[in-house]
Amino acid sequence: MKTVTFYVLLGLKDLEFLDKNNFTVLPFNEILFTFKKEDIEKYAETSIKHTDNILITARVECGMDRFTEYRGSHSDENSAEFGGLSEIKTNTLNHSLIDKIKIENVFGKNFQNADNEKILSILEFEESFFCFRLRTFLNTNSKDVIPADYFDKPTDNVINEENDKKLEKIVKEQRSFENEVNEITSKINTVEEAVDFLINEDLNKNDFEEIKNKSVANQFEETVEHFGYGMYLRNLFIYPNENKVFLENLKNYEGHYVDNFGEFGEGIIGDLLWRKINNFETTEQNCKKIKEIQERIDRDSHWDFHIKMKLLSYNFTEDEIEQHLKLQKKMDDNNDNFEEYYFQQKALLARLNKEEKETFENIKQDYFNIQNVVERLKQKP
Known part of the structure; x- marks a missing residue:
């Protein structure tokens, strides 16, 4: 235009x-x-x-x-x-x-x-x-470039009445949900089965599309899911769950590299769910690279190793990983320009095309x- x-x-x-x-x-x-x-x-x-x-x-x-x-x-x-x-x-x-x-x-x-x-x-x-x-x-x-009126909140009484009805419906559904949880979790023994259940039986179309629309950059937001979908996963698969087979599988899960486990392991389920919906499973070659790094280091090793493994798990190239680590060092060394490097790093994770990079620079400058x-x-x- x-x-x-x-x-x-x-x-x-x-x-x-x-x-x-x-x-x-x-x-x-x-x-x-x-x-x-x-x-x-x-x-x-x-x-x-x-x-x-x-x-x-x-x-x-x-x-x-x-x-x-x-x-x-x-x-x-x-x-x-x-x-x-x-x-x-x-x-x-x-x-x-x-x-x-x-x-x-x-x-x-x-x-x-x-x-x-x-x-x-x-x-x-x-x-x-x-x-x-x-x-x-x-x-x-x-x-998405959110519109100017994104934060507008309707105050009409009709809207409030609709919200009250929705709340009543949610409460009823929650009670029904609690009664069904034990039956659901008793039949699910692995993280993979939990994710299959979510995709095939639990997620509605809107929730599915919302997860599908989350970029790789979103997966690097440390606390983004704690009080949202993460809480739902905890309530569904962990808090009321008496299925020791599943809980043991979750505790010892090694299906793919995860560094954000969540409070009780819900991060593992959420990450695998995102990967399956977005066809983003780690390549065999990168799995080998991650395993080689894990064999050389311990849990308290330099944070760069953990960042590299996470980036490899999302199939970033060696060049992209090097750029990411350079930006991380700039963030650590230069507080005055921290956000500039932070958003450059997120843009790298988001893998923007030429047009998207231009839009990103404009929004960032605004x-x-x-x-x-x-x-x-x-x-x-």
């Missing part, structure tokens, strides 16, 4: 308006705008000489076709390409906006003035949004831009 980009200068009132509208609508307030980032920053530098207010620059991206269409059908006497946004120009931008209005930079004589707390409150929420967008993109095989603004606003003089 061809786009046209504008840069705008915002104050607290503008930010409050944007916050109420998910940063997807500009107010008609004759906001200063330019086509170039450096020009809006010059405006900001000049403006703070005459005000004590905190000023924020932001980027507005519009679809070229919708922008041209709207501008062509709505004449605007103010044809200037910089200065204050006219009502027509504001409507044109709002009509053709393709994503959130994105924070770029902050300017001011004193960031700790009376507006600081309000601005921080708004921007910290936006920061969390862009961080979540970045993580979601890397953790899904579909490379996050880092607003993160930098938030950090500057938090700094004490």
Whole structure:
């Protein structure tokens, strides 16, 4: 999609308006705008000489076709390409906006003035949004880019009534589930049988597709499943289970390399489930490499060996493993750029194609831009 980009200068009132509208609508307030980032920053530098207010620059991206269409059908006497946004120009931008209005930079004589707390409150929420967008993109095989209204929560009473009904249904199902657990687990004697049961009898279509959409990068999130599906697996196969054959098999499981066992072994089941659904079983060659490493080291050996075995288990190449370990060292040695290396590492795990890499870099920069603004606003003089 061809786009046209504008840069705008915002104050607290503008930010409050944007916050109420998910940063997807500009107010008609004759906001200063330019086509170039450096020009809006010059405006900001000049403006703070005459005000004590905190000023924020932001980027507005519009679809070229919708922008041209709207501008062509709505004449605007103010044809200037910089200065204050006219009502027509504001409507044109709002009509053709393709994503959130994105924070770029902050300017001011004193960031700790009376507006600081309000601005921080708004921007910290936006920061969390862009961080979540970045993580979601890397953790899904579909490379989802969550929409601007992703965190919107309906408050309608009808919705609440529907939720109450769903909760009642869940409670009834849970009671029924508890009665069936012993019968289910008494017939399952191995981790493989447990996974087959989950795939063939237990998972509904949505749950199956959700697991199938989890990327390899998601498998390296240490605590991602502890209170979610991991808890379900514990309740199904471990807590009430009196089948000693299964519990012994789980305890001594060696079917594939696992480093995140979970609290009671549910991590083994969850990992094998993900591998089977995503056709990601370790190659025979990599199994041999893992075994060779295991024979040379003990459990307390340098962490690099354990990382390498895990990467081999997901069929990463020697070159990819080397890149991963180099990024890990950079993370360990350079706290100032920790997140840059962290997300580069996750991108490596996600095995992005050329187009996905470009999207990743854009989303990452959106996050880092607003993160930098938030950090500057938090700094004490």
